[in-house]
Amino acid sequence: MVVYTVRQRRDAILSPDFDARRGDLVAAPRVGVLALQGDFREHRAVLEGLGAVTCEVRHVDDLRLVDGLVIPGGESTVIGKLMQEYGFVDGIRDFAAAGGPVYGSCAGLIIMARAIVEGDQPLLGLMDVVARRNAFGRQVRSFEVDVDVPVLGPPKVRAVFIRAPWIEESGAGVEVLASVSGHAVAARQGRLLTTAFHPELSGETRVHAFFLELVAEHRCERDDDERSRSWVARGQVVS
Numbered sequence: 521m522v523v524y525t526v527r528q529r530r531d532a533i534l535s536p537d538f539d540a541r542r543g544d545l546v547a548a549p550r551v552g553v554l555a556l557q558g559d560f561r562e563h564r565a566v567l568e569g570l571g572a573v574t575c576e577v578r579h580v581d582d583l584r585l586v587d588g589l590v591i592p593g594g595e596s597t598v599i600g601k602l603m604q605e606y607g608f609v610d611g612i613r614d615f616a617a618a619g620g621p622v623y624g625s626c627a628g629l630i631i632m633a634r635a636i637v638e639g640d641q642p643l644l645g646l647m648d649v650v651a652r653r654n655a656f657g658r659q660v661r662s663f664e665v666d667v668d669v670p671v672l673g674p675p676k677v678r679a680v681f682i683r684a685p686w687i688e689e690s691g692a693g694v695e696v697l698a699s700v701s702g703h704a705v706a707a708r709q710g711r712l713l714t715t716a717f718h719p720e721l722s723g724e725t726r727v728h729a730f731f732l733e734l735v736a737e738h739r740c741e742r743d744d745d746e747r748s749r750s751w752v753a754r755g756q757v758v759s
């Protein structure tokens with residue numbers, strides 16, 4: 521009888537593709553989607569459609585399995601609280617500090633910010649931005665609009681805003697990628713990417729494709745590092 525570990529059982533139930541496609545792991549980018557709360561399934565679907573291998577990240581150790589991380593939309597206070605409770609704050613900070621790409625949509629943008637206008641709630645402080653929560657109004661003020669995102673080229677991106685934040689302030693290292701009514705709604709800082717809207721809900725794939733490029737870049741750099749490290753180690757043994 522085959523005895524599975526809790527991790528293997530959990531992956532098989534929640535992330536069947538991850539296990540089934542283990543053979544592809546060498547080639548395909550591996551992206552984890554933080555699955556504490558929010559629309560993580562929709563992000564997985566877009567990424568899988570683009571050829572990535574995805575898994576739901578529910579334990580901080582899962583970060584070791586992935587080349588990139590998505591923080592989905594949802595409720596930032598809930599995601600932040602659970603992140604704190606399950607030890608994700610340091611885990612994700614370390615992941616990003618090691619060059620790991622992180623993409624946050626909507627609540628994910630808030631979580632990645634260094635501060636929010638409203639005051640205090642658990643944040644990761646990955647990006648040098650200050651977010652304003654629910655900036656466009658309440659749930660009933662949700663809207664869809666075509667947004668010009670020059671790095672993705674034409675046509676415009678169909679963007680869904682649901683109790684969305686905007687970026688109130690951003691530091692010198694932050695590149696604003698798109699604005700709506702004069703307010704920044706998408707930004708990049710190195711391999712950190714954020715959108716106030718939900719491309720995963722509108723059939724738009726270019727934001728995730730852009731993120732996968734950052735993931736591929738990170739993999740390349742990291743694997744080269746590993747090769748050069750082992751090469752140096754071998755050199756030391758020989759001499």
Ligand code: GLN
Nearest residue numbers: 593594595596626627683
């Ligand atoms: N307003 C929510 C928050 O503050 C974000 C909404 C969303 O992710 N769609 O967390």
